[in-house]
Amino acid sequence: MGKPTFRYLELLGPNRQSRNGARVPYFFLHTEEGSSTAENLVRSGNASGAFSYHYIADDSTLVAMVDTDYGSWSVLDANNRSINFCFAGSRASQSREVWLSKFRNAIRIAAWTFAExxxxxxxxxxxxxxxxxxxxxxxxxxxxxxxxxVLGIGTHTDVGPNFPWDVFEADLRAVLAPAPPAPVVNRIDECAGKNQWLGKRITVGEKVCPDRRGRFAKFENGYVYWTATTGAYAIPNRIFETWAEHGFEKGYGYPVNVATTINGGDIQAFERAVIYRQDGQVGHPVYGEIFKRYARDGYEPVLGWPTGDEHDNGTGGRIQSFEHADLIWDPSGVSKVVKK
Structure with missing residues (x-):
């Protein structure tokens, strides 16, 4: 049993006392001996100063009347050692049938409240x-x-001889039972379900990557790759071709974001590079210091799409060509843009 359905109110009042450091080993149930709702009974008690409980409940509402860090005015000399829960509208003389017909959900609420x-x-x-x-x-x-x-305090006899302790106990055991384990979610299947463009599944199940770190499945229009650290992402075939040419996961790692179609091409980030592929062209990875400069200067809207891979420029540095500029990195740490 999970949390029962009820309306919760906090109407904390002044009718309370210090626990004076006492342990709290008791949780006591009470009847009202009247016909109030939970909310009305709490308001009445707060106004009169005659009584209080930590909680008062009816079949639809749970009201907190006294913070449990304090003792409520419920059981005389046992106040500071107990938490007290009252069923509004109940009587000690009522039958088991009345308990189960009019207070069934209130009993669930009491069991859940104890567990909390x-x-x-x-x-x-x-x-x-x-x-x-x-x-x-x-x-x-x-x-x-x-x-x-048992404690020899007072003369009250509630909750009466007909209270269904067996039902309360069953509710309590259900509340206290360990939650069932969450179902194991196959992240590759989950990702595929969110990316219907992948089309028909080709791989039966999934395959383990050569590095043993990841898993993948092939689909009609792409692949889904997963690792425990990166999660699962779909790679469209047009990006996958470039990724494969550069060594799959051994080259630039696993995908870390979704593929995006923008400004006439496709872009997808991997652990160690971002692959750009303009429509109708070969794709190219952009990474490291050149990628940082590319990003700083405005990406493809400003510098255009990459037209080649990064390579040695013959002087110990690196260069990569884009539609509107060459980006050059020098071992000194200086990077520059040579406009075309």
Missing amino acids: DAKKYPYLRAVIQGRPYPKGDVACISDHNFVTR
């Missing part, structure tokens, strides 16, 4: 004690009658 508080208060235990309280005075979930019979 148990994360904060280490002495709370998921030990449920209905009358006749066979375990005695131990850390537990019980009722106001426990305070009277």
